[in-house]
Amino acid sequence: MKPKLTDSEKSKRLREHAEQMIGKEVNPESVDIHSMTPEAIASLVHNLQVHQIELQLQNEELHNIQADLEESQAKYYDLYNNAPVGYLAIDEAGIIVETNDTFCKLISYSRQQVLNQAITDFIAPSDQDLYYLHNKRLQTSRDHQICELRMIRNSGKPFWARMSAVTHYGYDKKSLLCLVTVSNVTLSKDQEILITKQAGLLQALIDSPEAAIFSLDMDYRYTAFNHKHQTEMMKVWKAEIKIGDRILDFMTIPELATQAQHSMDRALRGESFYEEAYQSDQCIYYELHWSPVFSKDSDVVGLTCFVHNITQRKQVEAIIKDSNAYLEQRVQERTHQLESANLELEAFASAAAHDLRGPLRSITGFSQVLLEDYGSVLDDNALKLLATIKRNADLMDSHVVSLVHLARVSGTDPNISRIDMNRLLKTVHKNIQSEQETPPYDLVIAPLPPAYADPDLIYIVWSNLLSNAVKFMQKQSIRTITITGVKRSDFVEYCIRDTGAGFDPKSAGKLFGAFQRLHSATEYPGIGIGLSMVKRIISKHGGKVWAESEVGKGASFYFTIPIEKY
Incomplete structure (x- = not known):
């Protein structure tokens, strides 16, 4: 941009320019003042004075206009240099012919170090191809083009930049310039990369379980689903689903579609619940867990559903149920048999005790009679044998009684x-x-x-x-x-x-x-x-x-x- 002139410098230049023009257009010898009448001279002086005043007024107006222009120029110059984005003008050879202070600050170079340098000098080598493709699209289409790539600061540290470019003819109306804005988008790019990674992890997470998982918006349209659900939809409904599709459009059995919509509406009203469903034409049992999805303001904005194929579990449950019924019947039969056996055992024990205790009492009684009536005629060895017989008969009687008690205890249900x-x-x-x-x-x-x-x-x-x-x-x-x-x-x-x-x-x-x-x-x-x-x-x-x-x-x-x- 041209240097700013002072008021005295401007007046001096204007006077010199005027004298040159008078010297070219007016011949002083063509004006004969001595031959003019006093009235003509007075008229000439009056006209000169009027023109002088007009010139002074015009000069003041031009001065004011010039001041406004310089103020606007300074204002737009500051706006250009201190804009929140960097500005570049690049010629057809890729050389930077104009820039602003913001771009210089972005890459930590001075204006002198940037001007007349190739733009690729400030682009990371790994991203040079991105710039060439961007520039090729721009030169071919002449339409607005945007490119994101990494630029290199003076320190050698890279940063992500968004280049937004259009083509424009220069001041000579012949040379084609590329006008570019450059923004530092490192933070948003890092967040974008992080979000991409998180989205990948989230997708891997929802793809990992055995359950089919999907999410819908308020219009029953897909906002997310995992591979399991995608496979199930193809298997059951022959549907190739994608984000934005309406799930009800694929349910060709009206009864199932109505039932599914009823469940979805419950979830979209904020209800979390569990249900089982059976698809008779496929002989498949499903277990569905419905949950609403809430916004930051606690408004319901959609739903999520976890679907488990429980057909195998149902088959196993049916087998177990049949087995339990069979086992219960067998247990009842065996219990009845054991109860009968216990009753028989108790009856046998009582009968055996009665039958055994009779002879035992006889042995004990007759042994006692022998001791009392014939003890005086028996020798010591015979007395000892009789005492042993009586003692063992008493012991046997105790065993029989204990066995009866034990049998009764074993066969008695607690009251x-x-x-x-x-x-x-x-x-x-x-x-x-x-x-x-x-x-x-x-x-x-x-x-x-x-x-x-x-x-x-x-x-x-x-x-x-x-x-x-x-x-x-x-x-x-x-x-x-x-x-x-x-x-x-x-x-x-x-x-x-x-x-x-x-x-x-x-x-x-x-x-x-x-x-x-x-x-x-x-x-x-x-x-x-x-x-x-x-x-x-x-x-x-x-x-x-x-x-x-x-x-x-x-x-x-x-x-x-x-x-x-x-």
Whole structure:
């Protein structure tokens, strides 16, 4: 742009220009003042004065116009240089012939370093081909062209630039110039790349599950879908879908289309729900999960649906259902058979006990008669044999009675009711003291939580456990029994702890078997049936029973009753 002139410089130039024009157009010798009359001279002077005033007015007007032009020029010069985008004028050879300060700042070069340089000097080598294609399109079509590429700053650091270009003839009306705006779009480009990556990841994410996924806008048009849904639509409806298509246009069965639209409308009203659908012509079961899509303002703008093909699951469920029905029938049959067998066993046990106890009582009775009536005539060996016969007959009778009790316990269903455990234990303890002669001992019963169980069966449990504790403390100097109970999350747990003989923990597994003993009958009497009955009773109530001990340090017996049985 031309340098700005001062007012005196402008006046001097105008005077010189005027004198040159007068010298060319007016001959001073052609004007003879001496031959003019005074009136003519006065008229000439008047005209000259008028022209002088006109010239002064015109000069002032021109001066004002010139000032306005210079102000506008300065304003547009600042606007051009400080524009938010860079401006370039590039000739047909690709040389920069004009630029503004903004472009120079973008690439960190001075104006002198930019002018008369090839534009490609400032473009990243990897993007040179992009510029050549852009320029070729511009020269061919002469239409507005946009290109995004990387330019290089003076520091060597690249940045993304958007070049928007048009062609225009220069001042000479002959040379063709390329007028270009350049914007730094690094931030938006980075965001675009990030969004592209995120979109790719999102698409990969929705393509990864087995479910078919799709999203629709308020007009039932696709906004997104995964490969699974695309495949299903082709398989079921022979439809090649794309974004923007209306899903209902592909549903050629009116009943299914109506049902689908009803579900879509529910989701578009803001409802999330689950449903199953069956397509009879394809024999396919679907499980659909519908959810609305909300905007930032919490307005419903669409829906998303996850569709699972559950045909195989339905087939398996049908097989399982049939199998369960068959198994239930078999269980009922087997239960009936077992119940019959138990009844028969109980009847047999009762009959056998009755039949066996008769001869046993005879043996015992006649042995006692022999001892009483003929004891004086029998020698010591015969008396000893009779005593052995009577003792073993009594033992056999006890076994028979225990077997009957065990059979009855095994075949009895619990009659559930609420049990006050402290009250029940007092009754058990009183009966044991009245039936047995035992050394003195201390019994400590803590407050026990109640239980819902069969009172008669639980009486047997406490009776066996307490009798055993008393029996195995007889030879100990310190005899104490402690009974506690605690209510846990799923069950009530009870414990009876004694200071008796104890047992080897390795043998704990044998304790609850029928006729299993860890001590000899001569040392501690008994036939080994009590703990077996305890286990069967607690198992009938859905609980567990176990024992902990060390030899010579007493024993602790635990049992539980589930709370859900309450």
